Amino acid sequence: MIKTVIFDMDGVIVDTEPVHHYAYHQHFKHLNIDVTQEMYTTFTGNSTKNVYQRLKETFDILDEVENLVQQKRALFNDAFDDKEDLDLLPGVRELIIDLHSNGIQLILASSASKVTIERVFNRFKLHQYFTHIVSGEDFPKSKPHPAIFEHAASLSVAPKEECIVIEDSTNGIKAAKAAGIYCVGYISEHSKLQELNEADVVIGHFNELDSNRVKSLK
Structure with a gap:
């Protein structure tokens, strides 16, 4: 699970x-x-x-x-x-709240700098849902190198076989798979040129996921 x-x-x-x-x-x-x-x-x-x-x-x-x-x-x-119109992607806040309220641990693993992550998390009040934040600036190599996801998985309450990654980029999916972690590919509005075929499953909207489906993935 x-x-x-x-x-x-x-x-x-x-x-x-x-x-x-x-x-x-x-x-x-x-x-x-x-x-x-x-x-x-x-x-x-x-x-x-x-x-x-x-x-x-x-x-x-x-x-x-x-x-x-x-x-x-x-x-x-x-x-x-x-940029006043900057907002969370459709359905992602609802998914985050649903996962968190149903006992699923959430970890962020982003190539963004710590400063940028803090700006986003403060603006949208996301800190309360995530146990750990991992920034790509702490690693010498970027995705598709698996280091960032290997480290994120090491912070999990469970072995990596009981973790999944949600990614929208070719490099991110390659990194997740290289780390040996199940990957959900998300078709993001501004990532349409990305190849998601290496993902284990691909979604087009976050309403395709909820805590019950996530728990049963693999």
């Missing part, structure tokens, strides 16, 4: 991708680099640090990675605070 659900954040709990897209592309203009949509799509599920490491390998950028990360983060934070 499933006892722990490990949630990704961006594209699963809240759709901050439009805000990230705006911040990244404003920064790309400032850096005078041409990042194609094809290349940008491959960044989904990566930490900001890893994105800029890749960009430095591809383009002639003199700034250090940490400076680039801080510049982009400032653009994101300004846009995040100004």
Whole structure:
């Protein structure tokens, strides 16, 4: 029986991708680099640090990675605070409350920075539902490397065979499967270019899940 659900954040709990897209592309203009949509799509599920490491390998950028990360983060934070229509994805709050009230442990494992996670959790009052928050900035390698999910599973009240991951990105699903954890793929509005075929099951709306179905997955 499933006892722990490990949630990704961006594209699963809240759709901050439009805000990230705006911040990244404003920064790309400032850096005078041409990042194609094809290349940008491959960044989904990566930490900001890893994105800029890749960009430095591809383009002639003199700034250090940490400076680039801080510049982009400032653009994101300004846009995040100004975006009044930012909301949780449809049905996810109801699912979180249902799982929590039925004794299922919730853990967050997101590639986002701790600062961004805190902004989202404070804005939408989510702290009360999650026992642990794991940020990708604590790991040298981003998804599809399994480290973040391996660590999240180690925080579970149950063995990883009784955990599931909910992910919307190709890299995230690969990371969950590499960690040996059952994965639910979520078709997110801004993740339609992502390949979800490696997920164990795919959903298009969170009303397809409830605590009873989650407990019986596998």
